[in-house]
Amino acid sequence: MKKTDVLIIGGGPCGLASAIGASSQGAKVTVLERANRLGGILNQCIHNGFGLHIFNEELTGPEYAHRWEERVAQCENVDINTGAFCEELNLLKNGSFYVCASSEKGLLEYEAKSVVLALGCREKPAGSILLGGSRPAGVFTAGCAQRLINIDGKKVGKRVVILGSGDIGLIMARRLICEGAEVVGIYEIMPQSGGLVRNITQCVKDFNIPLHLSTTVTRVVGQKRVEGVYVAPVNERLQPILELEKFVPCDTLLLSVGLIPENEIASDLGLEWNNVTNSFTVDEYYQTTQKGVFCAGNVLHVNDMVDNVSNEGESAGKNAGLFALKGLDTQNKIEITHDEHIKYTAPKYVYNTGNGTVKISFRVDKNYKRTLISAISGGQEISKRPAPAVTAGEMQTLIIDKSKIVNDLHLQITVLD
């Protein structure tokens, strides 16, 4: 059994930044990555648009990952293990954590003072949205199709319907057209797309792909291979109006119907859970309710931009390093409350330690044209930001000066029109 200060599960954008953060504090760092190379899902995201905020340029996914790999390579005391699948995470009696990973080299066992969950997320399969009909070949999650096309160099279909307008679905619509396929249409059950505005413009509008809002796929048809799907508009309760159901011939159905944080590895630790994010709650250090277990990036909440993921990861890693070496100040814990327009906040807890700033990330329930985002503490407005064009698909943030926090913190959105 090897001993380490900070053990990071996942070597994608969050894990790489965590390694840098932890190393910056002087901690001994171990990274476990299940794939044979670092970078996670970025490796199959060959489109550009990554790194605008951090590097001020538009990088592809592999380029963005490479930048971080180079940064990690400069760090001291970082032990990287690829092809290492983490199978077990337990709290030991001495307050440390036992981690076991499978690899071709054997079982890798560690005792770590702190752990960063950086496992990213997975796509919802057809069953999870109770998609009926038959079960032929040709139904893919968008990310699975992305891997087949971009990593394996294989085409997935000729005539494609996409259900859901999350970012991966939009990106894949454009990708499929570039590979010579016909994208018959994108069907989105909600009245608005869940994707970024720039993706709707660059991937859908620019390629004249029909985007059908408030419409869904009701069932799949085909014995061996997809022969088509039925689609129908939905009513205000999101129920399909079956009288208006119509058949759309296609050989492939791509699903971009949501992402779920991949946090099962920690499910036995009894961490506080948030039903909105389908993940754990964290404090301003990205620490879960189990001291020493940190959680950031898409395994915490599904981000829209990788830059956010890296920033969260770096912060979580830094704090995990501090925890392992010195400890964190966790006095005067305050729960952040919010109004009904806000679905959740990450972090959920801040500490009234009186100095510095804290960045609160959150998502709103639907699209708004013009709003004012504000934070209230002790009955006073302590931070505010006018926010035009707030969409459900984009992460919102508000930075708060901690010296102004009294003993509560409430986030609210005033809808101006």
Place this chain on the structure above:
Amino acid sequence: MQDFEVAIIGAGIVGACIFSELTRKGVKTVLLEAGSDVSNGSTKANSGLVHAGYDPEPNTLKARFNIRGNQLYPAMCARLKVDILQCGTLVVANENGREGLNTLYERGLINGVQGMRIIERDELHEMEPNLADNIDIALFAPTGAVVSPYLTCIALCEEGVVNGGTVKVNFKVDKINKNNDIYEIFAQNESVTAKYVVNCAGVGANEINALVGAPQVPLSYVKGAYLLLDKSQQGFVHHPIFPLPTKLGKGVLATPTLHGNIMFGPNAIPCEPHDTTVSAENIAEIKEKVELSVKKPNYKKVIKLFAGVRVVSGNDFVIEKQDNENFYYTAGICSPGLTAAPAIAEYVVEKMHENGLEFKPHKFVARKPYTCTEKMSKKDLKELIKTKPSFGKIICRCEKISEGEILEALNSPLKPVDVDAIKRRVRPTMGRCQGGFCLPKVIKVISSYTGIPPENVCLNGAGSEIILDDKNTK
């Protein structure tokens, strides 16, 4: 053309049990399957239950073979080295159902079910905390059990092969000739001969009977759909939980699966013979009915919908011999068919023996079970990875399946090549992401092991290629 003593048509659980029974008695046997893999019809899509035997009307074949099959299962599973969860089953009801439960209890006694008892409210809710609040009583039958129906069927077929039998998949019987007491059975490109033929074709039973002029059996087809939930729901129920049965069947149950998932279903809808589609109405019906027995099922954790077809003939199984011929047929093997199959096999093989089929001394060869790294001790797994590193390389993250396990399945006696065939054996793509992550990797492993180009790797039989490239586009 190959010569056999016995040809069995249909590699579902009934055909597989007969195949296993005959090969273990030294009979040269071939098992013919129209599909691309064994266990690919009703056998793969049912509740996976070994029923105790209180349901069938006394003095029916169903009652007789259910009881006998239930007795045979534990030893059969031990012999095959497949798991069986001997947890017992519950039929639950509110106070109004007490009479119905007593009727089942009495029927169970007549049929010979051992150990049943009526459980009252307090004990019951302690056993199953997620029962609906208005459930007051239950019939507990400790001999009820849960198996993996497809893995049991596959294991039987593998056992038959390692004991000298032959399995031919993609063998869709389209003609049967008889000359000098020898049957010649034709598929598209080949034929086999046999002195005895057993029809276990399930949904296709009448088509096969028609080829030899055997009687047509009145058959109807009833679809049952299921919702399969993620393993995170393990423990939601600890036993298969049935409502009181009706004329239409045993009703919608909530059950643990052998692998730790939770499953709800089946409903019962008359259908066309091969219709396994799931409709929105099916889903709504299952939800409505399962909530009569259990409270607050978490449908957000559903990972897969599927449906299977029950073949029904009146109120009983049909197990017959064509007059003056060595042609046997089974039909209408609906529930409790999975339970009854080993007993049906015992019966059919004995009848064939009475009619002249000779058994030969045979040295039994045990089937080799699949390695399951998840169940191994750390010590054993370390040793295994040291000699075979591929067992440390995880391909399917949700079910924690290593490359070594997939390679072992590819090299197993039936030499499966389809993604779903590998899934049924060692479970990659069976978990919560349903292959979103591992499907491309599984295709690669299959392709590099078999030499089949990735474009030609199929999900489930020819025509179900996953990659749709210029090479394989119609």
